[in-house]
Amino acid sequence: MxxxxxxxxxxxxxxxxxxxxxxxxxLLTALATIGGIALGTLLAMMRLSSIKLLSTVAxxxxxxxxxxxxxxxxxxxxxxxxxxxxxxxxxxQPIAVGAFASALITFTIFEAxxxxxxxxxxxxxxxxxxxxxxxxxxxxxPQVMANVILPQAFRNMLPVMLTQTIILFQDTSLVYVISLTxxxxxxxxVAQRDGRLVEMYIFAALVYFAVSFVASRLVKRxxxxxxxxx
Amino acid sequence: xxxxxxxxxxxxxxxxxxxxxxxxxWLGLQVTITTAFSAWILALIxxxxxxxxRTLPSKPAQKLAAGYVELFRNIPFLVQIFLWYFVLPEVLPxxxxxxxxxxxxxxxxxxxxALGFYMSARVAEQxxxxxxxxxxxxxxxxxxxxxxxxxxxRYVLLPIATRIILPPLTSEFLNTVKNTSVALTIGLLELxxxxxxxxxxxFQVFEAFTMATILxxxxxxxxxxxxxxxxxxxxxxxxxxxx
Numbered sequence: 001m002x003x004x005x006x007x008x009x010x011x012x013x014x015x016x017x018x019x020x021x022x023x024x025x026x027l028l029t030a031l032a033t034i035g036g037i038a039l040g041t042l043l044a045m046m047r048l049s050s051i052k053l054l055s056t057v058a059x060x061x062x063x064x065x066x067x068x069x070x071x072x073x074x075x076x077x078x079x080x081x082x083x084x085x086x087x088x089x090x091x092x093q094p095i096a097v098g099a100f101a102s103a104l105i106t107f108t109i110f111e112a113x114x115x116x117x118x119x120x121x122x123x124x125x126x127x128x129x130x131x132x133x134x135x136x137x138x139x140x141x142p143q144v145m146a147n148v149i150l151p152q153a154f155r156n157m158l159p160v161m162l163t164q165t166i167i168l169f170q171d172t173s174l175v176y177v178i179s180l181t182x183x184x185x186x187x188x189x190v191a192q193r194d195g196r197l198v199e200m201y202i203f204a205a206l207v208y209f210a211v212s213f214v215a216s217r218l219v220k221r222x223x224x225x226x227x228x229x230x
Numbered sequence: 231x232x233x234x235x236x237x238x239x240x241x242x243x244x245x246x247x248x249x250x251x252x253x254x255x256w257l258g259l260q261v262t263i264t265t266a267f268s269a270w271i272l273a274l275i276x277x278x279x280x281x282x283x284r285t286l287p288s289k290p291a292q293k294l295a296a297g298y299v300e301l302f303r304n305i306p307f308l309v310q311i312f313l314w315y316f317v318l319p320e321v322l323p324x325x326x327x328x329x330x331x332x333x334x335x336x337x338x339x340x341x342x343x344a345l346g347f348y349m350s351a352r353v354a355e356q357x358x359x360x361x362x363x364x365x366x367x368x369x370x371x372x373x374x375x376x377x378x379x380x381x382x383x384r385y386v387l388l389p390i391a392t393r394i395i396l397p398p399l400t401s402e403f404l405n406t407v408k409n410t411s412v413a414l415t416i417g418l419l420e421l422x423x424x425x426x427x428x429x430x431x432x433f434q435v436f437e438a439f440t441m442a443t444i445l446x447x448x449x450x451x452x453x454x455x456x457x458x459x460x461x462x463x464x465x466x467x468x469x470x471x472x473x
Binding site for chain 1: 233300301303304305306307308309310312313316317320321404408409410411412414415422425426429435436439442443446447450
């Protein structure tokens, strides 16, 4: 079974796999997480707003994104972003948007829906009395949110958000469908060039497993530590 | 914006001769539903076994089940599907590999296997949480009246735990449906793949994707509605599960 397993093809392509592929994957994961949390927090605040229109719009958006397959959303934005870009800059032809930018926009917008559900739970986990106390001492809504509610909500939800980031890390492999060179894309390109599918896919699986496994263990430890404080 | 909309495109004949474009998407939807449903049944069976194993008194059973869950949860589904499709036939004994590769509909069966195993780890985690949420006294009461471990699970714990986890299982079922789209990478002609085909034949990108979006939303509504009905049907009167 493994007697013609070619370790050399992995060794040969390590710089390409990690410096190009993994760099793309990690950068996309990190930026999409930051963007997703920012947009998601905004959506969660909209969803909990007493203004009916805002909560309906945010709720509809979150439910729509959560009922579509990520691959379909990737394709949507792959074709839509050039048109949106054209609309933004006022050009009448669709403009070329870089592959990375397109992927980043897609993942930010898609993951924001999931982060918003986490943040909503986080905001709702803070006793109402805290917001009421904030208003009572004369704070405005932005002040209450920024100084009282959100810092605690973030802290309570940190483990869940990090778990979502691990899911996002695994999800980024789907940029394969628009031929981008993330870690899996790089492995797959080497695999097809050298006819070494077995070696490259097993290696890719091992790397994804190692990263996700270690990361989820760390999150568990963090969770245990923060749980005591509350 | 410079895009020519043409909603009548759905009633034109598809280039591959399979009928109109709306029919093309309908074929894809059928594959999506069949695949998702078969994979879901596999996921439920495997998830039930692994989820129970995680709560058994036996340490080796717990370890084995925990390893299973970690294995299937920490590798992206796309990589898993590649392992099943490209790698498995190569690492099996040669005659088995040849047999696997010559199967008709290989992409279909591979997707069911890959998705079934992938989702089973999630089902197992839900079941474990469900079993853990049952007060310890119930298990002890089971042993006290002389039930074996198997009987305690069959007659006391599982009937309650499965009811408790129905709502999270609904979203896992929806995830199963959504994840079938990943199978387009190994050539399964499900809804997203058919949509892509339509987009390549006609260049009417947004009509095709809009229709796919609507179809996925409809499937979601259908599944949610079906599961809600099931929840009400199996609810124990006077016992609101999980609360």
